[in-house]
Amino acid sequence: MVSRTSQDIRCLNRFEVLRHLYGGDEARSRQELATATGLSFATVANLTSELLEAGVLVEAGRAGSGGGRPRALLTLNAERGALIGVDVAEASVRVELFDLALRELHVQERPLPPDLVEPAQVVQEIAAGIDAVLAATDTPAEHVLGAGVSVPGLVEREGGVSAYSPYWAWRQVPLRALLAEHVGIPLYLDNPLKASTVAEMWFGAGREVDDLVVVTLRTGVGAGFAVGGALYRGFTNSAGEWGHTCLELDGRLCRCGSRGCVEAYVGTRGVVETLRAVAPDDPLLDTPDGAGVLRALARRAADGEPVAEEVVERTGRYLGAAVANLVNLLNPEVLVLGNQVAEQLGEPLLARTRAAVDRHALAQPLRAVDLRLSTLPENAVSRGAATFALEGFLNNRELFGSVSRARASRGRGGNRTAGK
Numbered sequence: 001m002v003s004r005t006s007q008d009i010r011c012l013n014r015f016e017v018l019r020h021l022y023g024g025d026e027a028r029s030r031q032e033l034a035t036a037t038g039l040s041f042a043t044v045a046n047l048t049s050e051l052l053e054a055g056v057l058v059e060a061g062r063a064g065s066g067g068g069r070p071r072a073l074l075t076l077n078a079e080r081g082a083l084i085g086v087d088v089a090e091a092s093v094r095v096e097l098f099d100l101a102l103r104e105l106h107v108q109e110r111p112l113p114p115d116l117v118e119p120a121q122v123v124q125e126i127a128a129g130i131d132a133v134l135a136a137t138d139t140p141a142e143h144v145l146g147a148g149v150s151v152p153g154l155v156e157r158e159g160g161v162s163a164y165s166p167y168w169a170w171r172q173v174p175l176r177a178l179l180a181e182h183v184g185i186p187l188y189l190d191n192p193l194k195a196s197t198v199a200e201m202w203f204g205a206g207r208e209v210d211d212l213v214v215v216t217l218r219t220g221v222g223a224g225f226a227v228g229g230a231l232y233r234g235f236t237n238s239a240g241e242w243g244h245t246c247l248e249l250d251g252r253l254c255r256c257g258s259r260g261c262v263e264a265y266v267g268t269r270g271v272v273e274t275l276r277a278v279a280p281d282d283p284l285l286d287t288p289d290g291a292g293v294l295r296a297l298a299r300r301a302a303d304g305e306p307v308a309e310e311v312v313e314r315t316g317r318y319l320g321a322a323v324a325n326l327v328n329l330l331n332p333e334v335l336v337l338g339n340q341v342a343e344q345l346g347e348p349l350l351a352r353t354r355a356a357v358d359r360h361a362l363a364q365p366l367r368a369v370d371l372r373l374s375t376l377p378e379n380a381v382s383r384g385a386a387t388f389a390l391e392g393f394l395n396n397r398e399l400f401g402s403v404s405r406a407r408a409s410r411g412r413g414g415n416r417t418a419g420k
């Protein structure tokens with residue numbers, strides 16, 4: 001076990017308070033925040049005065065409380081600074097600029113040529129995207145508190161290294177250092193599974209529950225876990241590679257070099273392969289763009305076209321069997337299906353997945369879990385990446401340093417912690 005210092009705990013409590021202000025539009029009183037977080041009123045008062053001092057929160061009027069003394073309402077100070085979230089995917093780089101309240105200010109999507117494999121070229125695209133969103137909004141770079149970058153594959157977060165990327169056969173690429181040569185703002189590197197999960201923790205299902213599984217279904221497939229309100233990373237930050245667990249012995253070839261992986265069946269390309277198996281001559285198979293295939297399949301299935309319905313049916317069966325493993329292993333309260341495949345195939349895929357989970361999961365964890373589609377606005381990955389930058393800023397010990405004031409008086413609610 002990692003022993004937490006009082007500063008760590010204080011930082012986690014700071015996240016906990018703020019998580020109840022993000023994602024909702026309304027200002028909250030200290031009393032409401034204490035009730036929502038389970039922290040004592042004194043702790044909340046202490047944390048909020050620090051956040052007010054740092055300009056992260058501002059007062060937003062007062063609310064009468066049934067004849068009692070009116071209570072000061074607190075809200076996020078969106079103007080305090082900007083945050084950037086970058087989603088490096090197989091075919092594009094998406095750069096999104098947010099204010100401190102994580103409201104989108106501007107977004108730019110830059111296509112990556114299919115033959116592009118060199119880290120230097122990807123770095124150039126990210127840097128150009130950042131310059132472009134800043135220029136489009138007249139935002140000086142000094143106003144940006146941090147940029148989070150999500151790259152597919154395995155990431156060594158502390159060192160900012162892309163350890164392994166199945167797309168481009170990258171090994172041990174020092175991506176953060178390469179990017180820092182072009183971008184003079186604090187940079188945070190991680191992968192889409194972690195980014196999607198953190199986005200759900202701050203803005204989606206994780207605002208309501210502490211034990212959460214977030215399944216990411218795009219070209220790459222994986223899962224992220226919030227356990228007791230904290231992001232679970234594993235020993236070397238590679239937890240969640242559920243996409244490369246085996247669904248079928250000697251099954252389809254996967255990009256990782258193995259056979260029968262979950263990703264080869266329920267990732268974007270996996271769905272295309274299922275279409276090929278159902279209807280080898282389907283004209284849709286000539287479409288190079290996977291998202292386009294998914295969109296067309298969803299339309300055809302909605303019209304009751306049998307080939308498309310069969311593809312959705314089979315995808316739901318594969319996904320349900322694999323999701324049942326997560327339900328049995330982790331006993332989550334909520335399991336969210338998100339990203340490209342879930343967005344495009346939507347409710348019909350959810351219904352078929354549910355039916356398959358019912359057949360495969362054990363009765364007790366099955367009863368406990370609420371299986372649902374993500375409700376986050378597009379795009380969970382860049383939003384989550386920006387949230388890493390927000391967390392990095394909130395971890396700043398110079399800004400929130402004075403431990404002398406820290407009397408970590410914890411109220412009811414036990415050791416609830418936010419992701420770090």
Ligand SMILES: [Zn+2]
Pocket residue numbers: 243244245254255256257258261263
């Ligand atoms: Zn694999």
